[in-house]
Amino acid sequence: MPIKMKRSTISAVLALTMVLGGCHSKDDAPSGPTPLVLTAAVYDIDAETSSVWHSGEPFGVYMFADNKTPTAANVRYFADNRGATGYLVPDGNAICFPSDQSQVNVASYYPFDESAAANGHTTIVTASEGMAPDGCVWAKASGASALKPRVQMHLKSMLAQISGRILNNDPATARIVARIEGAPRSARLDILSGKYTEMLDCDSPIGVTVKALEGAFEVSAVIVAAESCEDGPKLVFTALDGAGNELRTYPGVALGELLKLENERLFEPNTVYKIAGDIDAEGVDLRFTGLSSICILSWASDPDEESGTIIK
Numbered sequence: 077m078p079i080k081m082k083r084s085t086i087s088a089v090l091a092l093t094m095v096l097g098g099c100h101s102k103d104d105a106p107s108g109p110t111p112l113v114l115t116a117a118v119y120d121i122d123a124e125t126s127s128v129w130h131s132g133e134p135f136g137v138y139m140f141a142d143n144k145t146p147t148a149a150n151v152r153y154f155a156d157n158r159g160a161t162g163y164l165v166p167d168g169n170a171i172c173f174p175s176d177q178s179q180v181n182v183a184s185y186y187p188f189d190e191s192a193a194a195n196g197h198t199t200i201v202t203a204s205e206g207m208a209p210d211g212c213v214w215a216k217a218s219g220a221s222a223l224k225p226r227v228q229m230h231l232k233s234m235l236a237q238i239s240g241r242i243l244n245n246d247p248a249t250a251r252i253v254a255r256i257e258g259a260p261r262s263a264r265l266d267i268l269s270g271k272y273t274e275m276l277d278c279d280s281p282i283g284v285t286v287k288a289l290e291g292a293f294e295v296s297a298v299i300v301a302a303e304s305c306e307d308g309p310k311l312v313f314t315a316l317d318g319a320g321n322e323l324r325t326y327p328g329v330a331l332g333e334l335l336k337l338e339n340e341r342l343f344e345p346n347t348v349y350k351i352a353g354d355i356d357a358e359g360v361d362l363r364f365t366g367l368s369s370i371c372i373l374s375w376a377s378d379p380d381e382e383s384g385t386i387i388k
Contacts, residue, residue: 099111099169099170099171099172100148100151100166100168100169100170100171100172109172109175109222110172110173110222110225111170111171111172111173111225112137112139112170112171112172112173112182112220112225112227113163113225113226113227114137114153114163114164114165114182114184114227114228114229115163115164115226115227115228115229131155131156132154132155132156133154133155133186133187134152134153134154134155134167134186134187134188135152135153135154135155135164135184135185135186135188136150136151136152136153136184136185136186136188136189136192136199136267137150137151137152137153137164137166137171137182137183137184138150138151138181138182138183138184138197138267138268139171139173139180139181139182139220140180140181140183140268141178141180141181142181144268144269146193146197146268147174147180148171149193149197150189150190150192150193150197150267151166151167151171152166152167152168152188153165153166153167153184154166154167164184164229173220173221173222173225174221174222175222177221177222177223178221179218179219179220179221180220180221181216181217181218181219181220181268182216182217182220182227182229183214183215183216183217183267183268183270184214184215184229184231185199185212185213185214185215185265185267186212186213186214186231187211187212192267196266197266197267197268198264198265198266198267198273199264199265199267200262200263200264200265200276201234201235201262201263201264201265201272201300202261202262202277202300203235203260203261203262203282203297203298203299203300204261204282204283205282205283205284205285205297206283206285207235207298208298209233209235209237209298209348209370210233210370211233211235211298212233212234212235212265213231213232213233213234214231214232214234214265214267214270215229215230215231215232216270217229217230232345232346232369232370233301233345233346233370234265234270234272234300234301234345234346235298235299235300235301235345235346235370236298236299236300236301236343236344236345236346236347236348236349237296237297237298237299237347237348237349237370238256238284238295238296238297238298238299238311238331238335238348238349238351239294239295239296239297239348239349239350239351240294240295240296240350240351240352240353240362240365241289241292241293241294241295241352242292242293242294242295242352242353242354242355242360242362243291243292243353243354243355244291244292244293244355245354245355245356246315246355246356246357248315248317248323248357249315249316249317249323249355249357250288250316250317250318251286251288251293251316252286252293252313252314252315252316252355253284253286253313253314253316254283254284254286254295254297254311254312254313254314255281255282255283255284255311255312256281256282256284256297256299256308256309256310256311256312256331257281257307257308257309257310257312257328258278258304258305258306258307258308258309258310259278259282259299259300259304259305259308259309259331259343260272260275260276260277260278260299260300260302260303260304260305261277261278261280261281261282261299261300262275262276262277262280262300263275263276263277263300263302264276272300272301272302272303275302275303275305278304278305278306278308279305281312282297282298282299283297284296284297284311285297293355295351299343300343301343301344301345301346301347302342302343303342303343304331304332304337304342304343308331308332309330309331309332310328310329310330310331311328311329311331311334311362312325312326312327312328312329313325313326313329313355313360314326315355324357326355326359326360327359329360329362334351334362334363334364335349335351335364335367336364346369346370347367347368347369347370348367348368348369348370349364349367350364350365350366350367350368351363351364351365352365
């Protein structure tokens with residue numbers, strides 16, 4: 077059942093930000109009289125295991141001009157922790173627009189990284205087994221100014237997801253375990269541009285979540301949406317019998333060719349790569365069935381019209 081959200085108004089949040097006592101800039105001096113207002117939406121579900129937001133989750137927010145020099149860097153905002161559902165609210169002073177009404181860019185990201193500004197306005201993104209595809213999200217809005225202080229952040233996942241269903245044609249196989257090798261498990265994300273700039277871990281395999289069904293297995297994994305490593309990526313399956321003993325490990329399936337990745341190397345952020353196939357004693361036969369976007373539940377629509385945790 078969808079979780080209902082309370083309604084609030086822009087004026088309520090404007091009043092809230094003004095009560096916070098000033099505006100934030102990189103030197104902690106007021107940069108103008110008009111506070112930034114960020115729209116959002118919050119659901120009372122834990123963000124680490126779901127695809128919707130939990131009240132109080134911290135985001136990092138930047139304001140910067142086209143030359144990418146931040147006037148406000150890595151300011152902590154919280155998702156609806158002060159009763160204004162539908163908004164991100166500042167932890168302390170709000171970010172304010174330049175007093176000359178010039179246009180700026182606003183970027184926000186999750187999860188908040190305390191050291192991002194000191195590390196050149198970057199954060200490290202690491203994929204792990206069981207991670208939700210909204211484990212790292214980012215958005216940028218361009219052309220904001222004091223004339224239109226309300227800014228809506230269209231967050232998207234900076235991860236890619238591989239998801240599929242594999243039919244079990246081997247009576248001896250009771251379950252399978254799987255891993256992805258040669259895909260970037262950890263990479264550095266430039267918060268101002270939303271681009272990955274450096275791969276940090278290509279050696280650690282990424283665990284695949286496997287759900288056993290009657291006669292089939294559902295598989296799902298998230299990976300950092302950056303270039304693949306030199307010897308990958310590959311999807312490797314191991315078949316187990318009913319006692320948990322290993323029956324066989326199959327040769328890795330090359331995902332670059334299977335998923336038709338650009339130049340066979342590049343994963344796209346905010347994308348689900350769908351696969352299907354069969355597994356038997358002789359091998360694994362997989363096929364690519366299509367792709368779709370990862371969409372977090374819309375922050376602007378009526379939750380009564382939504383269901384599930386991820387929708388198209």
